[in-house]
Amino acid sequence: MDSAELYRTVRLIRRFEERAIELVRSGEIVGGIHPYIGQEAIAAGVCGALRRDDIITSTHRGHGHVLAKGADPVRMMAELAGRVTGLNKGRGGSMHAADFSLGIFGANGIVGAGGAIAAGAAWARRAQRTADAETGDVVAVNFFGDGAVSQGVLLEAFNLAGLWKIPVIFVCENNGYATTMPVEAGVAGSITGRAEAFGIPATTVDGQDPECVQAVSEAAVIRARSGGGPSLIECMTYRFDAHHTFEHKARLNYRSEDELAAGRSRDPLDIQGARVPSDARSRIDAEIEELLAEAVRFAVTSPKPDPADALDHLYATGLRVRTGVNN
Amino acid sequence: MDSAELYRTVRLIRRFEERAIELVRSGEIVGGIHPYIGQEAIAAGVCGALRRDDIITSTHRGHGHVLAKGADPVRMMAELAGRVTGLNKGRGGSMHAADFSLGIFGANGIVGAGGAIAAGAAWARRAQRTADAETGDVVAVNFFGDGAVSQGVLLEAFNLAGLWKIPVIFVCENNGYATTMPVEAGVAGSITGRAEAFGIPATTVDGQDPECVQAVSEAAVIRARSGGGPSLIECMTYRFDAHHTFEHKARLNYRSEDELAAGRSRDPLDIQGARVPSDARSRIDAEIEELLAEAVRFAVTSPKPDPADALDHLYATGLRVRTGVNN
Amino acid sequence: MPKLSYLKALNRALGDEMARDDSVVVLGEDIGVGVAGVTTGLLAKYGDQRIVDMPLSEQAFTSFATGAAMAGLRPVIEFQIPSLLFLTFEQIANQAHKFSLMTGGQTKVPVTYVVPGSGSRTGWAGQHSDHPYSLFAHVGVKTVLPATPADAYGLLASAIRDDDPVVFFAPSGALTVRDDLDFASLAPVPIGVGRVAREGTDLTVVALGHLVHTALAVAEELAGEASIEVFDPRTVYPFDWAGLSASVAKTGRLVVIDDSNRSCGIGGEIIATVVEDHRLLAPPKRVTRPDGAVLPFALELDRAVQPTHEQLVAAVQAVLKS
Amino acid sequence: MPKLSYLKALNRALGDEMARDDSVVVLGEDIGVGVAGVTTGLLAKYGDQRIVDMPLSEQAFTSFATGAAMAGLRPVIEFQIPSLLFLTFEQIANQAHKFSLMTGGQTKVPVTYVVPGSGSRTGWAGQHSDHPYSLFAHVGVKTVLPATPADAYGLLASAIRDDDPVVFFAPSGALTVRDDLDFASLAPVPIGVGRVAREGTDLTVVALGHLVHTALAVAEELAGEASIEVFDPRTVYPFDWAGLSASVAKTGRLVVIDDSNRSCGIGGEIIATVVEDHRLLAPPKRVTRPDGAVLPFALELDRAVQPTHEQLVAAVQAVLKS
């Protein structure tokens, strides 16, 4: 992706989150969201290095990844608002947004859960590759936070990926906290060391700069596509907003004002914005405003699901099971 | 422990296992065992460095650890034979033998399960230590195999131990295989590297030599007792016998005859035996034969549990729940 | 009398037990700042060796608590999400639960697992909305599910003092319930003893957790039609079969309302056990979640797979009629 | 006709499905050498990219299979111990099971989890002797529990072809059962369809898994006293309620024998569902494991907490009499 495209992605995510927070406040989005604000450079840079057929698995803080991988912001907003027109027909919401047609194997509500899923998907794609394919392996990216590196299943996934040189890239968004737990309090040793222990090369990169992230990601992608195996990228970043919108109403006091100000001072929007001529920037900004206005309009006017369909898709085979009452 | 005592422990475990295998063959021990033969130097050396009030957690291949920590071989044999006189009153058997009065927090049927239990126990002991105690912290040792280092919960336990400098020692018995899987096929990176990634210092030691193992263990124990934190010891060893006695009847062919011969050539019994004057050695051998003869006699003549007591101890409070039939 | 909310009752019980017994320690995520409200104020009072913030290593810290318990402490674990009980099922059902029997009674594992906000949290979707208490009733881990602030206080105190592992579900739908209470009257409530929440003679409704409040409302609404007894088991396992039996012997009619998935939930267990022992006047009925339910995100759908007031009214009326 | 054992039927079904569909891959521990017997001979035939030996990372390889399934493969996982289903409960119940609904039907997770040797293995003690099929019936994962070689073959084939996750329990007590079979007659058996294993008119015994053989023996033994119908559901979830209903409508009497822990087991579910729909001639009975059972090691104790022939005889006779 070129500089303007990267800027566009960062800006889209930022404004998407801001509009979504408004809808949380107005009650149109129920259950709240985990805002991605401040971390946009990572999703933009990583997905900027991916192909359409590549795969991602995401987290509870997943809007940025899903949008950067190409999901339609309009249907994404409708999903957050729980409408049948949403990506998941209103069944998933913020923490489960997915678009399998774009390789988006879903946000995930369980920390650390996406690593093994991504590894398995990449392994399957490699197994399915026809002998004449010359485009290299499909790559899967698993995004996760600093908190996830203490989750057993993710560490087990590192082992599988390391053993079988699976084309998977582990992207750790180190925003300094797992909810209120500082990374130093939760992580013995280092994040990169945890990958290296499984034979997976790891680098740390400035996660506020989309171009840095993209450059490192491109190298990892090339390696993975050509059979070189997995890698881990630790992106140093900062969460500008709440862990979850519930925090807007609760004073948790785990980050000082000074720290917040320092963290927010390196804004990916400014960093990438400075690389784009101001007229192009204004044009992009305007386009995005229009797109998001449409997204919000579409979201709040789309039909809500019919309660009678509550168990649709419970089974892929269409199996119908007993309801909760005697009939 | 001095050389003769170490020899005694190795010999005791070896002969205990051989007698137990006889009882498996004769049907007195139901369900079989995972023989520890070949790995005795590790249990002997590690437990030789421990105090009576120190704690261990063990594995499916646990007889050696339990005996080395001081459990009565007579009541241990009775346990394997499922008698009320056994360590666990016949409720546990080979995979769950325990003696809490000696800090033996049990063998465990689930690979990797003992690490977090040991860490928690050591943490609790430290919390309970009275200010005037001058003996240093109680240490907990968690034994596990090379297969266990791919188990999420053990890796998570490394993190807790590393974070809080818990006086726990992780002892990996690398016998080259997890059942039939070679360690190279199952472990990406290295075993020591997995501990180091969590800030836990790790060493590899000759696991066939009880004195080597004891020396390294003593250093780890001193460190742990004095607040220096956890460590990992990787003991290179070889399993001389079957994964489990079921293998005596099944030809699995995952280890070549050459490999078996090479592996068995470094026998801890010979290595440690060579350090003990032959008359002392004969005396020890004779004592052990007598002790085990008594153990076998006691085991096969002790009463079997009464089926009416099958649910005794299901709840520590003595709660009685419904049986499987309407009354 | 002052008002006490369910959540504050948990906070008070935990504080009181920590004051009473030095061996009580709390392990969990974000419990220092008290994100869930259960531990509010306790870090300042008891320090970070007794209110211990945990990294995201639920499996290890669950077995860590088992080890600490076998070494003499009484750990309380706070889980942020009901499905973390799935993640730690091995550590609870296969380790903590089994040590006593497997060691022939050599040890005990007094750990309490608290889930503040079980069941639907309204908009938290599929992975945050489970209500898996029946799973623990199946494997046989003591399981409590109080409906009121006084019972929340009393059962948390009892769970902590109990020598076995106990899972404590605090349903989202009950956390904000507030009752007038004389604080001096707060006391341990025995595990395994239900209560008649409303007396009646024509039909017994067994209601679990937050649905006790639904059942009371239905009983009131239908008071003109029938005299409905509401039985609140409070403990899911071991169940108070004697208490329920007394109620059913009197009324002869049974309806259960239970926020479990239908198949193999405690609702079915209650019906099965009752019909084995009693000849009812009419076939019993259950109001539950559907079989295998996954809560969809959209509010209308989330609500549609939970048991409702209207469904209970219909079930009660049908059983009264047949 | 040749004899086929249950274990060989599993091996044959797996081989046939691998031959039929390239996307079938098998993941598990020690499956290359075939320690459990299910995969014997398949590594040589299909290579190590389809018979994939796994390190001891059950949680990761379970979700790895989920990822592979969503990418188009049909993984079969072999678990060495029933309680590994506890260890991977999060990955099965909270991930694999939920993807279809949570994504609004965008994806499917066709994974089969096979446990060869579920229930007591005679002397393997507390952590290796569980029979947790009712847990999956509760969370709503399709669960099969065949009793015979033909059904083992047919249900494994169907499980692999099914687009949803399916847990396949092969009870230790059935693995050595051998039947005379025309191999050409082996065919998929539909999930969710039970069978009448023996026709009768006076009482229905529902028996699950290896206990079907116990029930058949009891029916034969009591043939002089009563005509007993034996219903083998074959699938635990989704249960064949229509099939059972037809049997009970005919006999009017019900006994269930089920190797689950009593509370919230499928045995209770069967009784509850039947009494909601039918007026029986006598109160039904269950023969199960006790509540919360942990299998003690000693053989006498291990046997004492499993349902027995004698208990079934007693329950049947009591229900016939009342």
Ligand SMILES: Cc1ncc(C[n+]2csc(CCOP(=O)(O)OP(=O)(O)O)c2C)c(N)n1
């Ligand atoms: C296994 C698991 N444990 C706990 C939670 C509750 N939880 C949700 S997000 C979160 C913190 C995650 O921190 P991190 O991985 O650093 O991601 P971030 O929120 O900082 O983006 C926690 C504890 C969860 N969803 N899953």
Ligand SMILES: Cc1ncc(C[n+]2csc(CCOP(=O)(O)OP(=O)(O)O)c2C)c(N)n1
């Ligand atoms: C979590 C878990 N997975 C699988 C098993 C089955 N199993 C028992 S022992 C074993 C191999 C263990 O290998 P290792 O840790 O190297 O110990 P060793 O047997 O070599 O002493 C396996 C797979 C188990 N008991 N627990």
Ligand SMILES: [Mg+2]
């Ligand atoms: Mg973070």
Ligand SMILES: [Mg+2]
């Ligand atoms: Mg090994």
